[in-house]
Amino acid sequence: MAKMREHVTGLGIAIVDKDVTKLDTSKRPFVLTAEDEKFEANSVIAATGADTTWLGVPGEEKLRGHGVSSCAPCDAFFFRGRPVAVVGGGDSAMEEAHVIAKVSPDVVIIHRRDEFRAQKVMVERVLGFPNVRTLYNTVVVEMLGEEKLTGLLLETASVSPKQGVENLDALVAKFGGTLRQAQGKLNRWVLPREGVFVSVGLTPNTNIYEGLELDAKGYVKRFEEHDEHGTIKYLTKTSLPGVFTAGDVHDARYKQAVTAAGFGCMAALDVERWLTEQT
Structure with missing residues (x-):
């Protein structure tokens, strides 16, 4: 993880270690609120994951990673x-x-x-x-x-x-x-x-995504878009233009780090293509 962060920052990309508490998609650019700061973005990748639903019984939290x-x-x-x-x-x-x-x-x-x-x-x-x-x-x-x-x-x-x-x-x-x-x-x-x-369930972290369409289990719905030849154009689109998704916040099946990373790569490429088309 440290090497990945080093690679990203080496490209001149800033990493802000704060939790996003609100995403306003009612205007362009989008406005993201992260604690006491606001950020603007022309596109967003929803990749907030899903949390394990724990039992909440005594000893559970203390012994995580120890059995x-x-x-x-x-x-x-x-x-x-x-x-x-x-x-x-x-x-x-x-x-x-x-x-x-x-x-x-x-x-x-x-x-x-x-x-x-x-x-x-x-x-x-x-x-x-x-x-x-x-x-x-x-x-x-x-x-x-x-x-x-x-x-x-x-x-x-x-x-x-x-x-x-x-x-x-x-x-x-x-x-x-x-x-x-x-x-x-x-x-x-x-x-x-x-x-x-x-293994009593997962809770996708979707609280900040107002207006984003979710499925019956509360996961972000992912849509495919094809071009005029029937070839897949976008694989990670959501119901809102400019908002894409990756990882466990939309994936209720695989729930693995490697699949989340794969979708992250796809979402990044989809965003790049989408932003290019907007200019």
Whole structure:
């Protein structure tokens, strides 16, 4: 990253380390407000990314990078041979579990409901791994450990018939956990884990883009434009002329740094072409 910044500044381009809090596209040039400064631009690339939706439980923030992650393709290697958990029930959670199941001997998917939201084919593929098990009707209450994750404090609302046991005591024993009654709760227990992947969703950072069309999930909609010969002319346009997009703020599928960088390159080339056409 430092080398990339050095390369950019070497070309005479200024880098302003401030958060943009408002983008006014009602006039030209556009006006961007970054804390106490305002900047004008004839074109803008929306590349504000998407943030992981964390659980917000005690221990989670402290242990990020020390057993707590949100990206199996990024971090699975660090958990080779270690017991881990995946929290979530959608397609993303199944994708995470599919990746981590190839390196971990013991993967537990923790889902708050009795049915997954993920596509049936994805669920079947993941549960086909002999080293993958599922906890239904269960939520994470706390992430345990001082310098690294050692376990998860769970709360099981009810024991699903799918678990193959009749009561909580049997469920806890089946997963090698220990009961921990706390705060008047009789259904809490500890599951030993060395890693946990939180996959309950992403929140695209689109608050500053007034008037920009978003899709059903809240991501910036990306449009393709073709020339008179049917060749793609622009690949990163948005609903507003002069505003282009790149990265996780529009990409709900891949969510990788390399794909975001690729779209960044495409957006930059699209902007260059668009600005040339405006003169």
